[in-house]
Amino acid sequence: MRQPNLSDVALFAAVVEAGGFRAAAQKRGMSASSLSDCMRRLESDLGLRLLNRTTRSVTPTSAGARLLERLRPALEEISAAFNDLDDESQRPVGTLKLNVPVPVARHLMPGLLERFLKRYPGVNVEVVMDNSFIDVIGAGYDAGVRYEESLAKDMIAVPIGPRRQRFVAAASPAYLAAHGTPQHPSELTDHQLLGHRFENGKVGVFEFEKHGRTLRIPPRGQLVTSSHDLRIQSAINGLGIVYIFEEFLREALDDGRLVPILEDWWQPFDGPFLYYHGRRHMPSPLRAFIDFIKAEAQGEDG
Structure with a gap:
């Protein structure tokens, strides 16, 4: 095994991070063919294949992945050392x-x-x-x-x-006129609650808190979605009650498209x-x- 060129080693990490030669070459300001040549030279110096190349993707081999895992801390230290020079001039x-x-x-x-x-x-x-x-x-x-x-x-x-932030509950004036305004979280079981599905597949509960008492209401409405935008617009359209970050609803609450409900039960959080x-x-x-x-x-x- 010949001693590899350290520039080639850094380029290898850049290819893996970018997921391909073209993207890495653009970031490095060089041609994809030149970058590919550097990778072939590095593999030749090491006597190992580091990259799996297909027409659609470039991924590290098991040996390449192990090498990169060992190299990444050293490459970060080198990058940080140069960045420290920028710090000295106060121009990060x-x-x-x-x-x-x-x-x-x-x-x-x-x-x-x-x-x-x-x-x-x-x-x-x-x-x-x-x-x-x-x-x-x-x-x-x-x-x-x-x-x-x-x-x-x-x-x-x-x-x-x-x-400090809050979760707030709200519905459209039309929905509340048709279904009534709940005065206590327990009454939400008779309402359309717009549910949110998380990335892990679970559906979030409506959680309210007052005087140390917490009530959790599972949403049982016609709509469950992972989209905050869809839930908010559906509430504005009168399809049910939404419970979400206050910041998400501020504009609709201010202009009257949504009406706050159960305000004394809204749950604050850090x-x-x-x-x-x-x-x-x-x-x-x-x-x-x-x-x-x-x-x-x-x-x-x-």
Whole structure:
């Protein structure tokens, strides 16, 4: 086995991350054919096939996957070392990859990222919406945002966004005129409740809380969906009662398309947290983002 070229090793990781030669080549500013040549040279130096190539995809072989697992920490350390140079000049550069749930992506990130990206023009941000709890490092993200999750000991959690939020129940004026306005959660069993199905297949319950008492009402309506938009619009259309993040309904509540119900039973909960790996060398875009959200939480503008 010949000593491999370290540039080829980094390119191998880029191909696997991008899922193909063309995408990786575009990110690296080189041709796909040149990148393919580098991979053949690396495989020749190692005497091992690292990639399975088909007309539709490029995936690592078992040997390639094992190699990448060992290489990734070292490559991250090298990248972090260069990013530290950017930190010294107070101009972080690079890409920040975030994995966030739908409510955060819709109602928190737009304003937050507008302010952050204007302050740090050298940083690019990639946001992927995902409601399930994941290993952000293993999935290739710099950080994630989640609600009230049990985080691993090597993860650090930082508050991001509002610290208290609520689930609210509402229905259209037409629905309430036709079916009556419930005065207690127990009366919801006689109503059309618009259900939400999670990624794991479970349907969420309507959970209300008052004076330390919690009532859970399984939705038994005509509609169950994984789409927040469909549930909200269905409520506006008079198909039933929706129970969802307050931010999702604010516009419809303000303009009267929906009417709040059971307000004294609405359940509050803690706001979201940014979580990330407590590694020694942190990429400069992530460090800048953490400092930014901490400053925002303290009401700083500098």
